[in-house]
Amino acid sequence: MAGSKTNDGIKSSSSAATLEANPIGADEIRALVQHFWNLFSAKSMSEFERLYAATATVFAADARRSEPARLMLVRRGRELFGVGSAVGAKLATIDVQLLRHDLAVASYVFQFSVTRILPNGKRVRVEVPFGRATQVFKRDDSGTLRIIHEHMSSAEPVTPEELPSN
Amino acid sequence: MQFLIVRKPIPHGLPVLSDLAEGRTRLWRVRRARPRRLPIRMEGGGGNCRREGGWYTAAMGEQISEESVRAEVQRFWCILSGMSSGKLEDFYLPTARVFTGKARQSESGKFIAVKRMRHAGGTDFESSFELDPIEVQIAAPDVAIATYTYRFHSSRKDMAGGREQRDTLYGRSTQIFQRDDRGALKIAHEHLSSAAPPKVEKESAKKF
Numbered sequence: 001m002a003g004s005k006t007n008d009g010i011k012s013s014s015s016a017a018t019l020e021a022n023p024i025g026a027d028e029i030r031a032l033v034q035h036f037w038n039l040f041s042a043k044s045m046s047e048f049e050r051l052y053a054a055t056a057t058v059f060a061a062d063a064r065r066s067e068p069a070r071l072m073l074v075r076r077g078r079e080l081f082g083v084g085s086a087v088g089a090k091l092a093t094i095d096v097q098l099l100r101h102d103l104a105v106a107s108y109v110f111q112f113s114v115t116r117i118l119p120n121g122k123r124v125r126v127e128v129p130f131g132r133a134t135q136v137f138k139r140d141d142s143g144t145l146r147i148i149h150e151h152m153s154s155a156e157p158v159t160p161e162e163l164p165s166n
Numbered sequence: 167m168q169f170l171i172v173r174k175p176i177p178h179g180l181p182v183l184s185d186l187a188e189g190r191t192r193l194w195r196v197r198r199a200r201p202r203r204l205p206i207r208m209e210g211g212g213g214n215c216r217r218e219g220g221w222y223t224a225a226m227g228e229q230i231s232e233e234s235v236r237a238e239v240q241r242f243w244c245i246l247s248g249m250s251s252g253k254l255e256d257f258y259l260p261t262a263r264v265f266t267g268k269a270r271q272s273e274s275g276k277f278i279a280v281k282r283m284r285h286a287g288g289t290d291f292e293s294s295f296e297l298d299p300i301e302v303q304i305a306a307p308d309v310a311i312a313t314y315t316y317r318f319h320s321s322r323k324d325m326a327g328g329r330e331q332r333d334t335l336y337g338r339s340t341q342i343f344q345r346d347d348r349g350a351l352k353i354a355h356e357h358l359s360s361a362a363p364p365k366v367e368k369e370s371a372k373k374f
Contacts, residue, residue: 057301095263103306105342134340149305151359153357157363
């Protein structure tokens with residue numbers, strides 16, 4: 001990026017100019033949301049982690065409070081990206097609100113299906129027919145869009161179903 | 167840089183600045199009995215919705231402060247619970263989208279605000295709320311994200327004359343604020359959800 005090897009002041013002003021010249025598009029956000037779920041389903045942990053900003057905060061679907069994304073990622077990695085787990089999602093229309101040239105909000109509903117192994121060895125499946133997501137994306141200094149906040153929830157209570165262990 | 171100073175009278179019932187400065191550590195709880203003209207009943211720290219007047223200024227070029235966002239969140243809940251007067255729809259940008267507690271799709275913020283006020287405006291409706299500390303993330307000079315958990319209690323008379331008490335004990339809220347073209351903070355996006363279904367208790371009408 002222009003100005004990246006000069007001093008900080010020049011770097012930040014030219015970065016800002018570059019970012020303003022490259023405003024976020026709604027289709028870019030929709031593609032990124034789709035990419036998010038593709039990585040989730042494919043259990044590509046390292047790429048998945050990179051979608052989040054270092055300071056991102058998250059309301060996970062079943063959490064009672066918000067938490068730093070890095071904590072959620074550790075838990076998600078353990079519970080949903082491990083051997084024996086499987087994730088599938090079908091997305092409905094993705095609404096995109098472009099708040100600024102570098103900031104956008106994606107909101108959508110989705111069907112979510114997850115199978116995972118509990119610490120006690122039992123396999124459970126959870127079906128979420130009416131999942132709801134809000135994801136706030138911001139372009140960072142390098143021009144990469146990252147999630148800075150995420151809120152996942154379900155419109156209806158969900159009950160895990162125990163599966164045969166084999 | 168040019169600043170446009172917008173002066174607005176603060177409607178009665180808003181928290182005062184000294185309250186707002188303590189925003190991270192206090193709980194708010196208010197209670198309101200309909201009809202509106204009856205004296206307001208409060209619980210706990212309900213004084214944060216107390217009736218005090220004043221003025222505030224908003225400068226268009228000024229970065230959003232965490233305190234101003236917390237103040238708006240508190241004002242939102244004071245009005246939602248009926249403790250303060252004001253229009254809930256004024257909180258939202260015309261383009262705002264909202265996920266309410268159990269909606270299966272997002273809806274227009276203005277539409278939801280009108281629906282909420284109608285719901286809360288029925289006779290013999292009582293509500294109270296408690297907010298946990300409000301985390302504010304300044305996403306841009308004119309955009310901030312408020313995240314917090316809350317408890318909301320409401321009760322109303324049902325058709326049979328009994329009462330239905332509804333307690334949301336694990337409410338979770340994301341509200342994204344953005345300055346509008348006049349410099350006022352407005353909600354651009356809201357997502358309310360609950361980590362557990364609300365507790366609903368029904369009390370039958372007393373028989374004499």
